[in-house]
Amino acid sequence: MRDFSLQEKSWILYDWANSAYSVIVTAAVLPIFFKTLTKEAGISPNMADAYWGYSTSLATLIIALMAPILGAMGDYRGMKMRMFRVFLLIGVLSTAALAFTGQWFPILVLYIITVIGFSGANLFYDAFLVDVTTEDRMDRVSTYGFALGYIGGSTIPFVFSIALIMFGKEIGIPALLATKISFLITAVWWAVFALPILKNVRQVYFLEPSPGLVRSSFQRLYGTFRNIKNYGAIFLFLLAYFFYIDGVNTIIHMATVYGDSVGLGSSTLLLALLVTQIVAFPCAILYGILAKKFGSSKMILFGIIIYLIICYLGYRMETALDFWILALLVASSQGGLQALSRSYFGKMVPKENANEFFGFYDIFGKFAAIMGPSLYGFFSQVTGESRYGVLSVMILFLIGGGIFLVTISRKTLPTR
Template sequence: MLKNFTKAEKSWIFYDWANSAYSVVITAAILPIFFKTLAKNGGVSPNMADSYWGYANSIATLMVAILAPILGSVGDYKDRKMQLFKFFFILGTISTAALSFTDHWMALLIIYMITVIGFSSANIFYDAFLIDVTTEERMDMVSSYGFALGYIGGSTIPFVISISMVLFGAKIGISSSLAVKISFMLTAIWWVVFTIPMLRNVKQIYYIEKEKNTIRKSFLRLYNTFMNIRQYKKVFVFLIAYFFYIDGVNTIIKMSTVYGDSVGVGSNSLLLALLMTQIVAFPCAIIYGNLAKKVGARSMLLIGIAIYIVICFVGYNMKSAVEFWILAFLVATSQGGMQALSRSYFSKMIPKEKANEFFGFYDVFGKFAAIMGPALYAMFSQITGNSRYGVLSVMLLFVIGGAIMILAVPKDEKA
């Protein structure tokens, strides 16, 4: 599959393979179920556990959002991008491994928040490296293959091993709790091993030469970018649309498992449906990238938004495991494609020598969105006492994002 990619492109793609294990095992599947079990044992009601999970995601992403602009601006200096990437990659992997050493729901939640900071901050610089590893014409393809390979390999292989231990570990004397903890350690090891090509073969090509007082100069550059916002008007209009629709995507990813548990879908059905999602998402991410060549990334993003509106409606009315499988399949068709095309679409619009700074803004919009979505879900679930209204509230985010894309984001991908 990767024979037509350069060494740098393949190494960059393999980081998606490396960190996608975290996305499914920690964010979407096994950790949320384990957290709900520990919280229940600690006397926490299912709806309140959903709310705590939502608030924890919001707090952690708020911290990343506050840090992102200055981190991105500092990362534009020569050699800084890889240094910062390494720091947050190490923070993410160590804290992920640390999840294996607690049985208290509150401690688990705090460590999880640290993993979110490491994982999300490393991705600021990983995304920004896209301009260093490939050409503008190949960005949609390289970005889409990254997400696709992440789904079929990075997510599926460690996820299959993990759920096999959870479901069948008792037959060989492994308790479900121990199996879950082994899955957390496996995720950390997988993340480390497959990041090695990225560390060895990806270099920062576009940069600003080092100078004295880099922190102060970075704040000054951020200020100048804001003051000259008219020069980048179309970039920021896209970011506003992205703010809303990616908020919905991330909320569905983070809250789907705890929601399924709350409406009575069994743990086994949840895990197997999420496994199906990873398998189906693999070809769909590549299909999105190929179709973007013909109809444009903007059109494909709008198709994805429409599918997610349907997902919210299905989720609100969901009453059985079969309907959860339908929801999981719909998510699989568009999740990776929307994330990949958003990244490459944005990469084409920004000045390359300021890539980290602009990806800092990109991450700010994504992370502030990730604060609002889970908080919105948590608030509606808590107020109504019914998680279904939390899912329904997410539909509004896709409607607003889609409206901005249609009315204000240009069809010309170079904007």
């Protein structure tokens, strides 16, 4: 880390901060807690999966509708950090609130709010990438952010939470209380390690504010939509990203509830997810190194191929060993694919309008995230088998990878 500037370190450390949320609330503890509550309420596993998928879609729809105007407003001097703080606060407080309920429906409501806070803050966090580093360092800074998040932000609070849930009874802490404590740990971890970015990162590229900030933001947004043909390369990339990142997010959100539905125990799921975080650390850095050698576009395509394999193997999954193999495959490419997509886009956009363009980046990602979990939920509900929901996600990677491959072959996007 000594090779990074103070601003780069502070930006990277936010991945350390919010990754605790990603693994505990999105991928591991909360989904298992939710499935436990739905079983107690007499809800079938496939319907519980559907409810979780629909709730994820609703949350992402809300933030997707907000993203373009939020992004446009964030481009003005001082607004990026202000809005980042607002969504950070929403995310931290709603995550902490999860500790104070034990009913499945309130859990879903709070989960939706946490997703809004987490995703809203990430919109501005991603856009800060152009402010903290130079274009030639973006791949490295972005991949190190994901890597540090995996090895520290995810692993340390996750290990503590797992230990508390699995062995808390020996010190008089029942599993239910231990689960709720894990949500408080996540909120505190997120808030504390967000302090460096709040203190040290500043908006370098901006537009001067004008009278009627909201109105002028809408006018700029309309102008960008109207002139989208002038940003053909960016639009084509976003179209490909729309599909393949939807597949990635669907796997993240649905993996644990799917594992539960096919009969895997909570201990197996939690330990496999822990190993995933550890293995993902060097793999995310490796993606950055290989991108420098082979080009980020080739590494993005490689990640998409890995996810196609994951979907097929997920459909065929029968045993705990199968789930372990899937977990390791996800670990090999999840962080690298997300990080390189972020930096690839960051190198394409005009810096003074970075937040507006990252607003589009976010809306494409979030609207896509509506489709994937809903697709998974629909096939799970109609067929009565969650494995068909996993298989349906292949469609997203095939379309996204195809569009991205066409843009490269036509040389409408930079290949490095």
